[in-house]
Amino acid sequence: MKPVLSARYELPSWVGSKVDWGATYASDAERMALAVELSRQNVEHRTGGPFGAAIFERESGRLVSVGVNLVVPAHDCTLHAEMVAFSLAGRRLESFTLHGPGLPEHELFTSCEPCAMCMGAALWSGVRRVSFAAHGVDARELGFEEGPVSPEDHRYLAARGVVFEAGPLRAEARAVLALYKEGEGVLYNG
Amino acid sequence: MKPVLSARYELPSWVGSKVDWGATYASDAERMALAVELSRQNVEHRTGGPFGAAIFERESGRLVSVGVNLVVPAHDCTLHAEMVAFSLAGRRLESFTLHGPGLPEHELFTSCEPCAMCMGAALWSGVRRVSFAAHGVDARELGFEEGPVSPEDHRYLAARGVVFEAGPLRAEARAVLALYKEGEGVLYNG
Numbered sequence: 531m532k533p534v535l536s537a538r539y540e541l542p543s544w545v546g547s548k549v550d551w552g553a554t555y556a557s558d559a560e561r562m563a564l565a566v567e568l569s570r571q572n573v574e575h576r577t578g579g580p581f582g583a584a585i586f587e588r589e590s591g592r593l594v595s596v597g598v599n600l601v602v603p604a605h606d607c608t609l610h611a612e613m614v615a616f617s618l619a620g621r622r623l624e625s626f627t628l629h630g631p632g633l634p635e636h637e638l639f640t641s642c643e644p645c646a647m648c649m650g651a652a653l654w655s656g657v658r659r660v661s662f663a664a665h666g667v668d669a670r671e672l673g674f675e676e677g678p679v680s681p682e683d684h685r686y687l688a689a690r691g692v693v694f695e696a697g698p699l700r701a702e703a704r705a706v707l708a709l710y711k712e713g714e715g716v717l718y719n720g
Numbered sequence: 721m722k723p724v725l726s727a728r729y730e731l732p733s734w735v736g737s738k739v740d741w742g743a744t745y746a747s748d749a750e751r752m753a754l755a756v757e758l759s760r761q762n763v764e765h766r767t768g769g770p771f772g773a774a775i776f777e778r779e780s781g782r783l784v785s786v787g788v789n790l791v792v793p794a795h796d797c798t799l800h801a802e803m804v805a806f807s808l809a810g811r812r813l814e815s816f817t818l819h820g821p822g823l824p825e826h827e828l829f830t831s832c833e834p835c836a837m838c839m840g841a842a843l844w845s846g847v848r849r850v851s852f853a854a855h856g857v858d859a860r861e862l863g864f865e866e867g868p869v870s871p872e873d874h875r876y877l878a879a880r881g882v883v884f885e886a887g888p889l890r891a892e893a894r895a896v897l898a899l900y901k902e903g904e905g906v907l908y909n910g
Contacts, residue, residue: 605815606816617797654867
């Protein structure tokens with residue numbers, strides 16, 4: 531096998547028909563509904579793990595980027611939904627950070643509480659708020675690892691202007707995790 | 721600006737002339753020397769931040785992937801050197817994890833102690849050991865943020881088979897961080 535010197539990924543083709551890029555997402559509920567819908571579609575289309583995320587301008591409600599988990603199909607452990615959303619947002623703004631002079635505030639909505647990797651990335655991304663639907667404990671109960679994430683970590687980020695908080699649609703997001711687990715059961719045990 | 725739906729990056733072109741893919745990297749010192757040399761070349765060529773990383777098969781010393789920090793040129797906060805190395809290794813093996821049936825053990829050498837994001841990614845990557853040259857405290861002293869990383873985090877990973885340890889060439893790696901800071905000083909204040 532030859533060395534690999536470059537990497538590429540793209541969002542699944544169904545994203546085009548499921549995401550309204552021109553819409554204004556006014557409320558937390560609307561923003562989270564998009565993140566959770568992305569997680570569900572990713573399971574139903576079998577295009578990756580049961581996680582979805584989206585980044586919005588805080589004030590305007592303008593949608594900046596979306597992400598879904600692409601780890602298994604892309605052979606890439608780094609491609610959690612949040613990471614994809616951070617990466618695509620920076621590339622769209624042509625800025626490695628979403629926080630800086632002349633930029634509006636940005637926030638991430640994600641269908642599940644970020645794992646240790648995605649929590650760290652939230653700090654580098656420049657988002658000012660992270661709102662999650664399913665909780666880490668929900669993910670763990672269903673067999674998903676979250677890595678080392680503690681309340682102290684969230685306090686560390688809050689002290690640097692990045693607030694983590696539980697948002698709406700926990701039950702709906704948890705149902706997607708359960709759906710994935712069920713489907714995988716069929717897939718691997720069939 | 722139109723939504724961005726895909727992402728791509730590649731290693732800088734100088735990597736081709738600086739990395740011997742056919743060599744056997746027998747010792748920790750040889751493995752770390754490659755990681756630190758990548759960090760230095762990335763500064764000298766002005767192709768990204770002062771960090772380099774490489775993944776090896778533990779027993780054979782075969783080089784699997786390399787990474788350098790590409791955050792600023794790629795407009796992508798996720799592209800730390802370690803993340804690039806994890807991503808390219810998984811893609812080369814066509815496996816989202818480097819740990820599994822039929823795979824040899826893998827380990828990451830990195831020029832600086834991993835930040836919170838890269839520490840979390842180490843758990844997902846499947847490497848069994850992470851060896852770092854410069855310490856987190858060195859990076860912080862020179863003005864680089866590391867995010868929330870604690871000894872408890874390292875214990876959490878160790879309990880799951882991923883050992884973090886201080887390796888050789890700390891002074892050499894620290895010198896690269898200082899070199900970058902100096903260069904940036906000239907660059908921005910000139």
